[in-house]
Amino acid sequence: MKTDFWYRFFRNKLAVAGGIVVVALFAVSLLAPWIAPCDPNEINIDRVLESPSSEHLLGTDQLGRDVLSRMIWGSRISLKVGFVATGIAILVGAVLGAVAGYYGRWVDSVIMRFVDVMLCFPSFFLILAVIALLEPSIWNIMIVIGLTGWMGITRLVRADFISLKERDFVQAARVIGAGDGRIIFRHILPNAMASVLVAATLGVAGAILTESALSFLGIGVQPPTPSWGNILTAGKDNIDIAWWLSLYPGLAILITVLGYNLLGEGIRDSLDPRLRE
């Protein structure tokens, strides 16, 4: 089973490309202090808004800071937001989905109605409203993105639980006296992790996109901390003179999100080739 998975995964060129992008991003953000050519926060008033040159490969921003270095450090933000927000979404989504699917009846109806209600809110509205009430900080953003993104995972896990709970191995566990908690978390949940893994990979991509949009609007990661989104804000403010401030950070977001999406789809296709259209 496992070797089948890797065999199928490595035959899928797009999935491998996505995986390479993701691994490369990890490397860049881990090695940021060593590979960034300049200090990302070093202000140089004499060299404001310089176009790309051999000294500043991607130019400088409105305070004369090196854009490439800021983007390299900004990758850490994307990585952090992507993983923490998705982690929260999985935690909430998987627990609620497991409980709804396992217990059924009124527990299921209450949780699923709650999911329906949450889905009525445009998630960007909900995120903005909560950020307006709290302070815009990276932690608040991660938590809010996570807390507004768990509904899809709940539906997936619930569906898996409904079909898995009737299986023989669950009956067997019950017969030897395993409690509900043990059956849910030790016996059924591991079998439902495949679909969660796929949803999580795609969720990281979504969280990165949302963070960049929030930072772009000035309600996300606050300067001087560099994030791809807030570099783009400077790009918008200098739209008629500094195209490089707009082009490169967006390209970084595009490639990152594309990487996670391709990886996620690749994992799904490799886990179960029948799911492929």
Place this chain on the structure above:
Amino acid sequence: MVSYLVKRLLTMIPLLIGITIICFVVIHLAPGSPTDLQTELSPHASVEARERLMALYDLDKPIHVQYLLWIKKLATLDLGHSFSPDGRPVVDKIAERLPITIIINVLSMILIIAVAVPLGVISAVRRDSLFDKATTIFVFVGFAIPTFWLALLLMILFGVNLGWLPISGIRSLNYEYLPAWQQHVDLARHLILPVLLSAFGGLAGFSRYMRANMLEVIRQDYITTARAKGLSERVVIYKHALRNALLPVITILGLSVPGLIGGSVIFETIFAIPGMGQLFYLSVMSRDYPVVMGILFIGAILTLMGNLLADVSYAAADPRIRVSS
């Protein structure tokens, strides 16, 4: 059909209650109490004055009573007054900005259907062709591209470098002095980029969905039957298959409503369009809580309406839905 409609309306009641509860909880997340704004400014405000204000806003009552009182106000569409200096009713502020947001969203939905349906159908019919592969790449890029970034690039290209299109607002400065037909042209020119961009995100998802749908339908027995009857491929695809593949699209249109409305915050802010999204952004920045909550509530109601409209039209178009549910 009537019984379906009644059933469908009944399922909306718990959702509606849920929406109000979430809005209410979010309001109470706000640090401090709403009266702080009025008492903080005057350090001499006595305890009594504070209590009088608390009573005025019913803040001295237990939480469930507060909720019921709030619901009562909601029922008469009273969303309170804005904290901004004009202090106007929230409902008025939203009402004057809602039309432009709805117009842009409806236009982009039309654009999505007009482009995504043929795109999806052709790539399904010519599966694995060059066209199909190009569409697939477009779809993946469309999923991953940050819309606000695309907006910046198009602004640089069409607004700054080529100077073809205006990049801000919905009217030119000399709008008042233009003859009527030129006013329409002016408005249209201002709307091109925003509509294009708000459609872009949906385009990718929609054409992919359409393709999958079409592939599914083509496999069905009745398509084989149609071919066996000797019908031309054209009739089989565009008459028999397309009609069936289009049905579920109605549902997806309904589901895309929250995404479109949420997205309006981003592109209305970028293009300085005086719609509900921009109002939301401005209110968030100035912490105008009553307006923020009002728009959050209206946004959820619009989504609910979108889903209802989609389900009802689906039932009207497909008798199987009416009977089975």
